[in-house]
Each structure stands twice: as C-alpha cells, then as structure tokens.
Amino acid sequence: MSKDKQQVSKEITPQSEDFSRWYLDTIKKADLMSYSPVRGCIVFKPDSYEIWENIQRELDRRFKETGHRNAYFPLFIPESFFQKEKEHVEGFNPELPFVTEAGGEKLEERLAIRPTSETMIGHMYSEWINSYRDLPLLINQWANVVRWEKRTMPFLRTSEFLWQEGHTAHEDEADARRETMQMLEVYRDFAENFLAIPVIVGQKTPSEKFAGAVDTFSIEAMMKDGRAVQAGTSHYLGTNFAVAFDIKYLDRENKHTYAYTTSWGVSTRLIGALIMVHGDDKGLAMPPKVAPTQVVMIPIGPAKTRDMVVARTDELFAELKSAGIRVKVDDRIDQSPGWKFNEYEMRGVPIRVELGPRDMDNGVVVLVSRISGEKRIVQQENLVAEIQTMLEEIHNDMFERAKSFRDENFISVDSLEEFTAFLEEKRGFALAGWCGSDACESHVKEVTGATSRNIPFEPAEKKDKCLVCGETAKDTVVFGRAY
Amino acid sequence: MSKDKQQVSKEITPQSEDFSRWYLDTIKKADLMSYSPVRGCIVFKPDSYEIWENIQRELDRRFKETGHRNAYFPLFIPESFFQKEKEHVEGFNPELPFVTEAGGEKLEERLAIRPTSETMIGHMYSEWINSYRDLPLLINQWANVVRWEKRTMPFLRTSEFLWQEGHTAHEDEADARRETMQMLEVYRDFAENFLAIPVIVGQKTPSEKFAGAVDTFSIEAMMKDGRAVQAGTSHYLGTNFAVAFDIKYLDRENKHTYAYTTSWGVSTRLIGALIMVHGDDKGLAMPPKVAPTQVVMIPIGPAKTRDMVVARTDELFAELKSAGIRVKVDDRIDQSPGWKFNEYEMRGVPIRVELGPRDMDNGVVVLVSRISGEKRIVQQENLVAEIQTMLEEIHNDMFERAKSFRDENFISVDSLEEFTAFLEEKRGFALAGWCGSDACESHVKEVTGATSRNIPFEPAEKKDKCLVCGETAKDTVVFGRAY
Numbered sequence: 001m002s003k004d005k006q007q008v009s010k011e012i013t014p015q016s017e018d019f020s021r022w023y024l025d026t027i028k029k030a031d032l033m034s035y036s037p038v039r040g041c042i043v044f045k046p047d048s049y050e051i052w053e054n055i056q057r058e059l060d061r062r063f064k065e066t067g068h069r070n071a072y073f074p075l076f077i078p079e080s081f082f083q084k085e086k087e088h089v090e091g092f093n094p095e096l097p098f099v100t101e102a103g104g105e106k107l108e109e110r111l112a113i114r115p116t117s118e119t120m121i122g123h124m125y126s127e128w129i130n131s132y133r134d135l136p137l138l139i140n141q142w143a144n145v146v147r148w149e150k151r152t153m154p155f156l157r158t159s160e161f162l163w164q165e166g167h168t169a170h171e172d173e174a175d176a177r178r179e180t181m182q183m184l185e186v187y188r189d190f191a192e193n194f195l196a197i198p199v200i201v202g203q204k205t206p207s208e209k210f211a212g213a214v215d216t217f218s219i220e221a222m223m224k225d226g227r228a229v230q231a232g233t234s235h236y237l238g239t240n241f242a243v244a245f246d247i248k249y250l251d252r253e254n255k256h257t258y259a260y261t262t263s264w265g266v267s268t269r270l271i272g273a274l275i276m277v278h279g280d281d282k283g284l285a286m287p288p289k290v291a292p293t294q295v296v297m298i299p300i301g302p303a304k305t306r307d308m309v310v311a312r313t314d315e316l317f318a319e320l321k322s323a324g325i326r327v328k329v330d331d332r333i334d335q336s337p338g339w340k341f342n343e344y345e346m347r348g349v350p351i352r353v354e355l356g357p358r359d360m361d362n363g364v365v366v367l368v369s370r371i372s373g374e375k376r377i378v379q380q381e382n383l384v385a386e387i388q389t390m391l392e393e394i395h396n397d398m399f400e401r402a403k404s405f406r407d408e409n410f411i412s413v414d415s416l417e418e419f420t421a422f423l424e425e426k427r428g429f430a431l432a433g434w435c436g437s438d439a440c441e442s443h444v445k446e447v448t449g450a451t452s453r454n455i456p457f458e459p460a461e462k463k464d465k466c467l468v469c470g471e472t473a474k475d476t477v478v479f480g481r482a483y
Numbered sequence: 484m485s486k487d488k489q490q491v492s493k494e495i496t497p498q499s500e501d502f503s504r505w506y507l508d509t510i511k512k513a514d515l516m517s518y519s520p521v522r523g524c525i526v527f528k529p530d531s532y533e534i535w536e537n538i539q540r541e542l543d544r545r546f547k548e549t550g551h552r553n554a555y556f557p558l559f560i561p562e563s564f565f566q567k568e569k570e571h572v573e574g575f576n577p578e579l580p581f582v583t584e585a586g587g588e589k590l591e592e593r594l595a596i597r598p599t600s601e602t603m604i605g606h607m608y609s610e611w612i613n614s615y616r617d618l619p620l621l622i623n624q625w626a627n628v629v630r631w632e633k634r635t636m637p638f639l640r641t642s643e644f645l646w647q648e649g650h651t652a653h654e655d656e657a658d659a660r661r662e663t664m665q666m667l668e669v670y671r672d673f674a675e676n677f678l679a680i681p682v683i684v685g686q687k688t689p690s691e692k693f694a695g696a697v698d699t700f701s702i703e704a705m706m707k708d709g710r711a712v713q714a715g716t717s718h719y720l721g722t723n724f725a726v727a728f729d730i731k732y733l734d735r736e737n738k739h740t741y742a743y744t745t746s747w748g749v750s751t752r753l754i755g756a757l758i759m760v761h762g763d764d765k766g767l768a769m770p771p772k773v774a775p776t777q778v779v780m781i782p783i784g785p786a787k788t789r790d791m792v793v794a795r796t797d798e799l800f801a802e803l804k805s806a807g808i809r810v811k812v813d814d815r816i817d818q819s820p821g822w823k824f825n826e827y828e829m830r831g832v833p834i835r836v837e838l839g840p841r842d843m844d845n846g847v848v849v850l851v852s853r854i855s856g857e858k859r860i861v862q863q864e865n866l867v868a869e870i871q872t873m874l875e876e877i878h879n880d881m882f883e884r885a886k887s888f889r890d891e892n893f894i895s896v897d898s899l900e901e902f903t904a905f906l907e908e909k910r911g912f913a914l915a916g917w918c919g920s921d922a923c924e925s926h927v928k929e930v931t932g933a934t935s936r937n938i939p940f941e942p943a944e945k946k947d948k949c950l951v952c953g954e955t956a957k958d959t960v961v962f963g964r965a966y
Contacts, residue, residue, distance in 0.1 A: 034607060036556070036557045037564075037606060038559045038560075038561065041557035041559060042557075043555070043556050043557065043607055044554055044555040044556075045554055046552035046553065046554050046622065049553050049554050049555055050552070050553070052555075053553065069529035069532075069533070070536065071526065071527055071528055071529050071532045072526070072527040072532055072535075072645060073519070073526050074519045074521050074524035074525075074526065075524075075558075075596075075627055075643055076521045076580075078520055078521065081520075093587075094586060094587060095586060096585070096586075097559075097582045097584065098582060098583070098584045098585065099580045099581060099582050099583075099596065100581070101581045101583065101593075102579070102581065102631040103577060103578060103579075103580070103631035103633070104576075110584075111580075113558075113582065120519070123520060124517055124519070124526055127517065128517070144558055144626075144627065146558070148585040160557055160558050160559070162555060
C-alpha cells in the first residue's frame, strides 16, 4: 500500500511546489477533461460533466422555485445587434468569432457566435412584451457560449463554455433591483451550502462591471493559491438594453414605458473553482452534495472470505442506493485495496467504506473521511443514517476549512506598500479603502497584479482612506489577483 | 361560452382545410415558438422548451440505465476533419456554416459549426482508446447542432436545433450491432410508451442512410396529413470512422485492431411530431407523460360560493401535486370558465378538473378528457387515483387513435400506379416490394414525391415484386412523403 501511495503521489505535483502544475496534474489524473484540437476548447469528459449535471439540477430547481422558466434562443447573433448597445459592443467585440459563410455562400451579414445573449433576448423581448401584464418576464437559458480568449485554462477560462444565463424584464427599477439581489442570494446560498465554497458578496466597481450594466454584483471565492475566481454575477441593467432594443410596454396608466431588465449567470468555471478550493496534494476533494460519487465501498480481506464479504457489501450498497446516496462498489480483484484507497482519494470521493471479515463478525463497517482522514467504526444496521450524518459533517468541515484558509490569507491594509509586502510573503486578498477613482484602482493593478474583486456588502471593517492616494475612502474594496 | 369557443376556433385553420396553416396557427396560438432574426433559427419559448425538458429527463434516464454517460465536446470542428470520411463530407458539406474570423483575426483553418459530432468525437476517441479494457466506450452528448437548411419548418427542420447524439465504440462488430439495435429499441419504446407515437421500426435503404454509416436504422411516424417524420435514427458505423480517425486498440491477443462504432440521435423535431400526430382542430393535444401540465383545475360557479370552491380546489391541488402530478389551478376572475375550457383544450392539457358548488355538496369533481371529451364524475377522496387512471387511459387512447389513423392511411400496393391512385385520394404510406435498385427508388420519388422511409422489421406482409420494374423484390419497403 505505501508503495502504491508513493506511485500515485509522484504523479501529482504538490500544491506548494507549483499550484498550476498541481491543477493540471490533478484534472488529468482524475480524467476530467481533454484538450481539443480547437484552440482553447476542452472536452468535458464524463467525470467533470457529471459535476456540471449536479450543478445544473440543483440550480435549475432553485431557479424554478423562484418563478423562472427555461427557454432556448439562437446561437447566432447578427453583428448589427452588438452595435446597438455601445458599452456592450466595446466589451465583447474583441472576443467574437464570426460565421461569414454558410451552405456554400457568403452571408450578407456576419453572424457572431453568442458570448452572452442580452442582445438576442432583448430583441425577442421587444416583440413579446406589450403590456404590464406581460411583466415580470422571468426566463433562464442553459447554453454554450463562446469568447475567443487569448489565454485559457481548463474549466476556468475556455473559448467555449457551458453556462446558464437568466434574463428578466420588469415594470420598474425596484422590481428589477429586487430580482438582481434575489439571484445574487441564490448564487451565494448555492455556492456556500451546495458547493461548500465561502464567497464574498458585493458590488463590482464601475471598471469591472459587465459591459452594458448599470450595476454588477458578484460572489468571489479564494482558490488555494490565494487567487480569486468570480463564481457568479448578477447584473442590474436598468433601461440600457430596453432602450437599445426598444423593450417598451403599456403601463398601468396606459403609457408606453421602457422595461427594466436584469441578467445573471454562472458557468462551468465553477468546476475549476471546486477543484482549486477543495483539492489537496492527494488530488480532488469533492463536496458531498455535488460529488458524482459520494461513497465508495471497498471489500477487503483474504480470498477465502471474499465471496461472503462481497455479498454483504452488495446488500449494504443496495440499502444506501435506495436511500438516494450516490454510491458505488469497487470489488475488482486485479487491484489491491491500497491502490483503490489512493485512487478514490485522488478522485475526491467524500467517504470510503471498508468492509472486511472481522468487521463482518462484529456487524460493523469502517467509514473514512476523504477530508480529515477520520476513521469511524459504525454498526451496519445504522449505515444509512451514519453515512448521511457523515456527509453532512464533511460538507461543513469542507466549508469551514475553505473559510479558515480564506480568512488566513485575507489582510486588511492601509496602504499599497502594506499590500505589496503581504503579497511578497503570501498570496491572498486585501481589504482596503478606495477613493473611487479609476486611476487609483488601475494603479493597484499595475503594481500588484491584483484587481478590485468587489465592494463587499459586509466587510470585516470599514476602511476610511484610499490605499493609493490616501484620500477619504468612498468604498471598502476587496483586491486580489484573479483567474 | 359558445361565443368564446367560436372566437378561439376561428383563429386556428382546420386541419382539413390546410394542414400547414393549422400547424403554424397552433404553435403560434399555443405560444410555443418565435421566429428569430437569424434565417431558419427559432426561439424555443418556455411552453415548448418544457416539452423538451421532459423528453430529455426521460431519455437521459434510459440512456444511463443502459450504461451510458454524458460528456460535452466542442461546437467547432476543424474543416479538415470532414475531409477524412469521404461520404460524411459529401453528405454534410453543403450545410455547414463556417467561422472564418475570431478575436479580430482571420483563422488559419476554417471552423465548421458541428452538424453532428462523429468527426470530433472520433478524433478524441482515437486518443482515449488504447486497450480492449477501454471498451465499450458509451457516451452521449446533449447539444445544439446547426445545418444550414434551404427550407425550414418550426421544430421539424430548423437551422439550429437541439438534440442528443450517442457515440459508442466497441471491440467487435457483434457488440456494436447489438448496441445499435438496443438504442433503436430504446427509441421505439420511448416514442410509443412515452410520446404515444406509434412508429415503424426498420432499416434505411442505402440511398437514405447516414453519410458515413454502414447501416442506418430508424423509427418513422405518420403525421395527421399522412406525411412521415423520421423520429429517431441509430447508425452502425462499422470501422468507417475508426479508419478515418485511427481509433485503434490493443485487443485481447495484443494486436492493434480498429474499434467498431455506432451513433444515434433524436432531436427537437420530436416536438413537431408530437404536435402533428396528436393535435386536432382545437389545437395541441399533449400525451400525458410528456405534457408540461397534465391537469388543469378550474373552479366554477357564482361569486357567492367562489371563496369556498377555490379553497377546496387548492386543497385538492396540493394532494395532486404531492402525488407527483403536474397540475395547475386557474382561478383568475377576469376570464370566464368557458374561455378557460377552450384555452386549455387549445394548449393540449390532457385532463380538465371542474369543481363547482354543487360538486362540493356531493363531494365530487368532474374530470374531462382532452382527447375524447368524456366527462367523468369522481369522488374527491379518490381524486389522485382517478387522475392517475385517467392519465394512463388517455395515453393508451392517444396511442390507439394515432395507430388507427396510421393503419387507415397505409396501403399495400403492387405497382406505382396503385400508389399514385392512392395518393390522389388520400395521403399516407405505401408498403411495396422493391428490387433494391437506386433507379427504381428514385423513380418512385420523381413520380410521387415519396421517399423510402425504411425497410420495416415487421411488415404487415411480405411483398414479392418491385412496384416499379416488377422484378423480384429484394425488400419490402415503406414509402411516404416526408418532412
């Protein structure tokens, strides 16, 4: 077993040695993706796609509970649509791929592949919305989108990715702002209570907001190398897209009025965030609620008791399965238990169940936590309840570990020098005052490589001076280097 | 109420007057889709997308039960990939849109938007498959695909559509053929027992098979205008794509051997088929298992008993909902019961539940079938069971009606003249002998507009002479005009 362990370990670079290398080693060894022959596009192999399916199922349920319905809009967007919202076109034009020929003929107007669908959906909404009775219009789309990125990173930044984009239209600002905040809260709750990823909830600075939004809000997570991932965004679009696409309705006073719109999304980059927040030198560590396999059962012991042990394992497997637990048995004989222990640790399965002949005699099984390594000997007759409890505990454990890590790598600074000194020693976030000027914000970036992540709603403290110019702080901002 | 009925009816052209008009009227009135500004691309509005979600959920379950897992492959396919399989490129090249510019630069190699993914997946499989231990490889993808169609029809033929494509690789021909047949049977069972669409199962003639397949099998359905829709296909690809993409593995004798592959798919055209098989002059008629709303409850009676009736309706609603029935209540006061009856008939909801003050006194409710119009007075205390029974009966009823219709419009012919005479009077399918020559097959098409749908596995009878040349029949074929 120790020999196996060494073999496994040496294939994954330790995080402390080279975090990027660790990430690429891990996703390769865990068989999550393949590079495709198309620049920046990856293949989501079954083990990562299943994570996405679990994310989809849970978010979809939450969207429907909050009154949204799914629809599907075209992949192609006429180039002229992007010209209609000035900031939007500036933000997205550099990343658009264009279809210029189809069916053997040159197209009259180039068609962009959607990078996001505000324009197409805005166009359709102007057709669909006529009266206040049509509002609010609450629609979500699950789709692929493309942004021709210069630098890519599997899951975190790929040219094509999968996401959901909510697009809603409302009678007035208050209702649209309420929706924007509601969906931000759906994302926070989902990240923390489903993915076990603690997030900082706040508003983007003007320079970091979505191209075409009035206000952008985000949840921001810290990876184990101290870098940030924007894990979800919710945009209050005001009447920007309504004016650009003429989304007008007859209001309760019989007047033609512009609708107020929102949009919000999360993407397959959440898979990357899951890996970087929870993984360790053994490989993946999957939070129980999103884990494709929550429990792996491994029968052990000598050949003579094998049939008996496997038979009992299968019985317990059936019990767990019918209780809705995602479980599998590995009873292969051509791999040693030790090899299997390492394999499923590397794949991040939250609980390993071991059952040997002595456990059979005692009516027990051994549960091992992927996260803490804790071994727990439990009665077979209580197995379902014990597993459910332990899964819950592992979720909480993972959340707390991620939160502690973030708190340890999150400094409050009064000056840029302090921030720079911090980054020389550690990697992480800084909480700092900011005067509100673009110049100070971009100066931080030039010096440290860190961007403003967001203006948190609940900062640990209020900072009163700008870290760059020393003037009175307008806001307290989280800065960090981001993926 | 009769006034309302007339108003509704006059907006949908009767099927007998103009079937295409009926179809377009119905999908517009039922709010299923919008035309988009991009040629041939439609928007799937929530009421049609929900049908697709129900199709997806059920098929996905069946695919997983048969050992398949989902993955996701890139949208873009390098043009050179299409050149590798000669028949494939000839079949698909005329329909490909190409991305030629991205991120402000001209691409070195043009990228096709996938019309189907055999080539991309073949390329990846050649990387993934090394040993017989890697086989069978059983993967499915849910995705959008694009085929730049000259003539389009909402749902049935759109430039972009949604589908699933299964792609599997096997050690030998026998295993690949077994998979091909298994998935064809999954489709047949799904069409008949979930969508209530009777289908003809058989093999495509060589001229109608998938570009690059050795053999193509299909399920074919008859619409209410007598035309055919190919509702699903399963392809045995032999080693065609394995040779083109070098999918080789080390077999059990340690020799490098080509894998045998299959592919199979169904698409959002099933939504069109559902509408055209089951709909009638009132509008949509949704088979219970796929219907987004299975039951609509409408409280009736005068204002003074209204609160009491609505309260009881809500209680019964909660019971149905917790039994897993997709139910909704329409208790709006600004629309009359008669208007609502017509509205939900037009939307195809299988069962309407009416509850009025007299029903309250008697402890009953009235159930009305969308299909037969049958009214059934049932005890409120048995409502869940009564609804479940009636949904099952409606499913069977719809299947039998569709089957009778097909049988009535399905003639056995000995000559092309007989077929032509039949088509002058009616519209439908013909069963006929065929010598096996492309010439006779295309002659049928020239004269009648009908193509060979497939060579059914279980024809009603075996025909012994070719309908065109009169020579000995090689096969008994179903001919029909197709969408």
